[in-house]
Amino acid sequence: MQVSFTLRKDKINKDGFIPVRMIITLNGERIRRNVKSVRTKQKDWKNQRVKANLKNEDYNFHIEFNKELDELENKLKLIHRHALLNNIPLTKEYVIDKLENDSINSNSIAPSFFESFQEFIDTNKSTKANGTIKKYISCKNFIKDFDVAKKYNLRFDNVDVNFYEDFRDYAFEERNTLNNYYGRIISVLKTFMNWSYERKYHENLEFKKFKTVSNTIEVIYLTMDELMKLYNYEFESKRLEHVKDFYCLGCFSGLRFSDIKQLKPSNIYEDYLKLNVQKTKTIDHKIPLNAFSKAILNKYKDTLYEPIPKISGQKFNQYIKECCKIVGIDTPVNTTRYIGQKRVDKVFPKHQLITSHTARKTFVTNSLILGMKEMVVRNITGHKDESSFKRYVEIADDFKKNEMDNTWNKI
Numbered sequence: 001m002q003v004s005f006t007l008r009k010d011k012i013n014k015d016g017f018i019p020v021r022m023i024i025t026l027n028g029e030r031i032r033r034n035v036k037s038v039r040t041k042q043k044d045w046k047n048q049r050v051k052a053n054l055k056n057e058d059y060n061f062h063i064e065f066n067k068e069l070d071e072l073e074n075k076l077k078l079i080h081r082h083a084l085l086n087n088i089p090l091t092k093e094y095v096i097d098k099l100e101n102d103s104i105n106s107n108s109i110a111p112s113f114f115e116s117f118q119e120f121i122d123t124n125k126s127t128k129a130n131g132t133i134k135k136y137i138s139c140k141n142f143i144k145d146f147d148v149a150k151k152y153n154l155r156f157d158n159v160d161v162n163f164y165e166d167f168r169d170y171a172f173e174e175r176n177t178l179n180n181y182y183g184r185i186i187s188v189l190k191t192f193m194n195w196s197y198e199r200k201y202h203e204n205l206e207f208k209k210f211k212t213v214s215n216t217i218e219v220i221y222l223t224m225d226e227l228m229k230l231y232n233y234e235f236e237s238k239r240l241e242h243v244k245d246f247y248c249l250g251c252f253s254g255l256r257f258s259d260i261k262q263l264k265p266s267n268i269y270e271d272y273l274k275l276n277v278q279k280t281k282t283i284d285h286k287i288p289l290n291a292f293s294k295a296i297l298n299k300y301k302d303t304l305y306e307p308i309p310k311i312s313g314q315k316f317n318q319y320i321k322e323c324c325k326i327v328g329i330d331t332p333v334n335t336t337r338y339i340g341q342k343r344v345d346k347v348f349p350k351h352q353l354i355t356s357h358t359a360r361k362t363f364v365t366n367s368l369i370l371g372m373k374e375m376v377v378r379n380i381t382g383h384k385d386e387s388s389f390k391r392y393v394e395i396a397d398d399f400k401k402n403e404m405d406n407t408w409n410k411i
Helices: 062-085 092-101 113-124 130-150 161-174 179-198 224-232 238-253 257-261 291-299 313-326 357-369 374-381 386-406
Strands: 002-007 018-026 029-040 272-275 285-288 332-339 342-349
Touching (some): 002 062, 018 062, 018 092, 130 179, 357 374, 357 386, 374 386
Antiparallel strands (some): 002 018, 018 029, 272 285, 332 342
16 A cells, blocks of 8 residues: 655645645555645645745744644554554555544554454353353354354454344344344344443444344243143153242242252241342342242252252253143144244244243233232332333233123123
């Protein structure tokens, strides 16, 4: 890349002053930019710089003018060096963008995008829940797959609108990614880009334009009849019996899977549980016990270390589906998902949709149907997002209306 300065003699004004133009030669192309603040006369221009005009002290600005020209030339050298050090293609568009919008540090070697992403994950391990860290890792791996598949050479400086569109097309068209999962990836990416921006790893704010995608999905829960059918069934398999009790405890208490796994005898009191909630970091959160949750905890009271044996989330979801299938929880359930603008409708027997997450949803929905006040339910579960909780209220209201239609309105 070469830089030179010339006079624009076609723009001479009535006093004889001529503006200066910068010419950048790059890969056989020329980039022309006017240096608006520098003007001089033909006789005061030599070797691409402004000479001192000793005869006219009122117009002796050669030092300031030449300083500006020197700074422009140095900036272009830094842009060139920065691109070489960071393996960035030195294109006309790149040079213009950096020249007009960015300042380049003379020692800046941009850290690797994916090395920085791993640093972001490692830094958050001490403050974020395990589930959140798993989401970060999943997001990083998904973006890495895109980078490899498309040979994108992803860097901080090319995370822009073009990347966003290419990544979106890859997710929807090649990976058939559901909108809500894609939205979570974009949300994590924006969090990472903001984290790295604050650490001065880059100066690219294009990521703030990225939009997340989210569609409302069905609330899957067990009705009271289905829950009692599962609760009262005695499995011959000890493994399935443990999983059933584990799941039902969540249905009767509203506890998350991660918190039930951590329960110890020291958390259990006569009429309530008291524990530190893992996801929200809530200290000494109290959860009242009903007759059903007490019965389950009493069943395991002689367990030496924990009231309910530990099990991985993946195995738990596999086994609870098996439990629900055995007891006949097989009502057809319609699901609607979106991949971009493509709508995907499917029908499943209900047992296939039951996971650890549906236990908490079962507690909330049935508590509202049974008449528990919204504020009390939210206090027990720790729900802070009013919009997400509203879905449960709507389901409970619809249930009550159907019951009214099927009883009093039939008279």
